[in-house]
Amino acid sequence: MIDGTTRRAWAYLSRVAEPPNPWLAQLVSAVGAVEAADRIRRRDRALDEHLERSTHARHEIDCAEADLDILDRVGGRLITLEDDEYPSLAFTGFRQVKAKDKKPQAHPPLVLWTVGPASMIDVSERSAALVGTRAASAYGEYVAGDLAVGLVERDVAVVSGGAYGIDGAAHRATLAADGVTVAVLACGIDVPYPSGHSALLHRISRSGLVVSEYPPGTRPTRRQFLSRNRLVAALGRATVVVEAGVRSGAANTAAWADALGRTVGAVPGPITSASSVGCHALIDGDAKVITRAADIVELIGRMGEFAPELERPVSELDALSAAELAVYEALPRRGSRTVDEIAVAAGLPVSDVLGPLTMLDVRGLVTQVDGCWKLAKR
Structure with missing residues (x-):
């Protein structure tokens, strides 16, 4: 259990620079959260040029106490690099992305604001990300729900982004089946976005996990959605795109999963559906064809774990x-x-x-x- 001073330092660092910020992570690794926060506040002359510039606009904004009060009121947790619950293994893939693709956001989160009883470690060890378009068809929502229920039956956590369409269908089906689902947000945990999913996010926080890299009060932006997608991909042992256009957030999440060394799957759809064009493009590449939950379990499960239904001992x-x-x-x-x-x-x-x-x-x-x-x- 970290002390109050250290906890406030982490909360301050979460807001002082737009995440992910590799220069901030390097400073924290070198001197610790408390010293790093102090150096940034007083504009230490030894600060890295990149870090000085990226924290310049916010270094005087210290909402740590207020942010932590909000977190405590909803019964949440601040998970940092120093915590046992921090899913370090799930984020190791970022190292190879930095080395190979040089993606600007290819860095693990410094801090995670979370609400819910599920453990980040447990979730990341056996999970699958189900993602797709907000403008989902009835077919897409049905498939997302069916896959989610099948994953729950096999004790797999379902990770998604809390959005309308495929995300919402996956979350709702998982909850209906008494499974564990994780919603990764592109905004603060106290910001109901989308507003129509306020009740859904509350239900997820009661049995699963609501996760954000951003401090309370943060409103979502396009840049933050793209950053969020990398965490959805990292927390899922495999990423399955149920429905998506060619250029979409789901396709971006699939690209992150591939870069992180995770398996990507896609659900085929009607050739006349614009919502399935992105899935078919992924299948034309290296994505696995997904038609049932068992296909996903074969991708993320232990060797020999899955047996066809007719071969199961009864x-x-x-x-x-x-x-x-x-x-x-x-x-x-x-x-x-x-x-x-x-x-x-x-x-x-x-x-x-x-x-x-x-x-x-x-x-x-x-x-x-x-x-x-x-x-x-x-």
Whole structure:
């Protein structure tokens, strides 16, 4: 747990220069956050020329206390390079980008403002980014939701950008399936953008993670969206473009994923759809064709982890009685049902459902939540 002075220094540094700023990162690495903040405030003559210029406009703006108050009010965390939760492994790909492509934004974040119970480390170890156009078609939103639910069933976190269209469909489906989803923002964590997703972002922060490189109050700009895309790509073990035009934010995210050494996938769509032109262009390149969640799991999972549905062992289900199997199969793959609803789906009297439910609970196959029953996570 960092002390108050160090925490305020990190918050100040988060705002004093537009991220990512490699010269600021170098100074912090050399002298620490507190000393770096002090040198920038007093305009130390030894400051690197690039750093002096990039912090000149904001060095007198110290909102650290107010920014941290906002973070504390929403129950958030400030994750810095010094924290155990900082996903260093996920960001190692930036080194090869700097060496090969010389991209100006090819640097890991110095500070991450986060809200939500999910761990950055856990999320980044088993995750996939689902991205796409804001002007999604019904086909695109359906596919995004279907892929998200399939990933949840295989304990994969879903990363996206919180935008309208494909992003929103992926986030909503993940939440509906009781999975973990991460929204990476191009604005402050207290800025509901887009405004129509205010409630959605709040729901994500209660069970997953809302992440931003920018301090509270920051409004989004085009430059920040492009910077945000690199973090979406870095936090996903693979990036899948569901629908996108040729020149789009999703295509930019895919380019970052490729530069970071991550696998890129794309969902084919109708040849008449402008929303699928970008996906087809990616497939013409090196992108993998994605038609189901299992395709993504094969890209990010451990060797030999995935087996086709028909080859999966079913010994646990073979051991169930006819009534237990009927009750088990009456439960939806996502969501929950009341006892009465289970009885209707199973075609059994309510009195004949309670016993099998109890036995399924003992076996660890189902669980009860708020008076309803659902399949247990496997």
